[in-house]
Amino acid sequence: MTKKIFPLVLLLLLVIPVLAISIVAADDWPPGWVFTPYWPPGDYPVWSTPGGALIGIQEPTTISTDGSPIGDPMFYSATCMDSACNEILVSIMTFPGGTWGEMPYNQLVIIKRTDWSTLAGAPTATPVSLTSTLTSTPTTPVPPTVTPTPAPASCPADVIWQAAPRAEKVGAFPPNPVVRGQGGQGLTITYRATSFPVIRHYWVEVDNSHWGCIHTESGFEDDGRYGVSPCSAGWEGWETRWIEDKRCEEHVEIIPDPIQVNGRAGANLRENSMRWIETELQQRYPGARVRKPDWNIPIRVVTNGCAADGQCVMVAVVHFPFEDPGWYDLWAEFQTAGTAYTSPRLFRYQSNQPQAVYLMDSTLLPNW
Structure with missing residues (x-):
């Protein structure tokens, strides 16, 4: 399977060129940029041989470039062929059709000092037939136009953001709790509190x-x-x-906001349930009365910590040894520690439906 790539910017035109630059001085041969794949934009006379072999009939050709790399920069090389460096062998790796994954093609060309000697400022020499029609025009590569970026008067002020913390009830046991004194053990609630990081x-x-x-x-x-x-x-x-x-x-700092361990949880018997105990239930069971309608007790932390992403999670339980049957509203409160950029946050869980607590006689329960 082959892969397609964009064509390389290498134009080898088999025509006698008109040189568009003049940067070869008498004491500057060979020019240093010949030994890199980045030639100044222009048309340059070179010699090649059919099939890329050094032995054979040499043919005049031209390398034209707009300043982009000549061939694949990783495989470009240029070597002097004699001690005076009058001729330079350039090896250029190209890909047929400009596609990666195909068999690469190695192009060998020769630069002759005599061909380039008619450039402006170069030493006097008798040009060969290839350069008899060369003209040189003193030009400089034209770079792209730049729009200056104004320096900021001052950097922006910090931007601080934090998502609201969250508390939720994740478990309750047993599913149908019974009051103590009637064989029941009350109710155990599991809460999960989540604090999100401060993003600065x-x-x-x-x-x-x-x-x-x-x-x-x-x-x-x-x-x-x-x-x-x-x-x-x-x-x-x-x-x-x-x-x-x-x-x-711009920089971004993620700062955890841990959850403190001093959370509390509670349960409140509804007014309707208290009236039911002191009326209907009392008529059936003389001596029945409201014993402890309101609960406010510390939570017991099971796990608490912050993850690598700055999010902090606490899992806690609380046990209510209920003494009164009826409907209870459950709640829990938690607080974060705060950070250098934010104050501690107090957040709360509040049940949207009441929790039922039963007598052994499960048919006895008031309306909400």
Whole structure:
């Protein structure tokens, strides 16, 4: 199975070119960028042999580039073929049709100093037939236009956010509780409390100011795409400047808000149930009375801790040894510890339906 890729930017045109740059000086042969895959934009005369072999008839051709890498940068190489480096062998790896996964094709081309000697500023030499029609125009690569990013007057203030904590009833045993004194043991409730982390967004000023090589017309800063520094090479229209580069860098901090262990839970017998005990139940069982209608007791923590994502969870139980039958409203209260950026939070569970507690005679129970 093969994979498709985008075509590489390598144009080998079998035509006699018109050279569009002049950056080869008399004392600058070979130019340093020849040994990298990043040539300045232009058309360059080279020689190739059919099939990419060094032995055979050499044919004139042209490498045209817009400044993008020539072939695959990982497999590019350039080597002097003699001690004076009058000829340079360049190995370029390409892919037929511009597709990765296909058999790669290695293109060998030769750069001859005599072909490039007619460029402006180069030493005098008799050009071969390939370069007899070459013309040289002094140009500098045109970089992209840059829109400056204004430095912020000041970084934004912190943004603090936290989801509301939550408490829920997750268990009750037994399912049909009976009051103590009638063979029952009351009721045990299991609660789960969840506290969500504090999310703090804050910004820090980062100063990346530095000296850079700038194109005076477009404001573009050299990023190394040309293989040489335009300022060091003395290219026209480039200068070294101090670049102010201050910006606000955003950071996110996740801060757990643990749950304290001093939670409490309660149960309250409804008024209707208390009236039922003192009227109907008392008529059936003389001496019946309301004994302990309201409960407010500490919880017993089973597990409590915070996870790596900042969420904190507590599981707690509470036992009510009920003495009065009827309908109870259940509740539980918890509190977080708070953080450096937030105050402690008090949150509560409140039942939306009452809990029934029975006598042994399960038919005896008032309305809600």
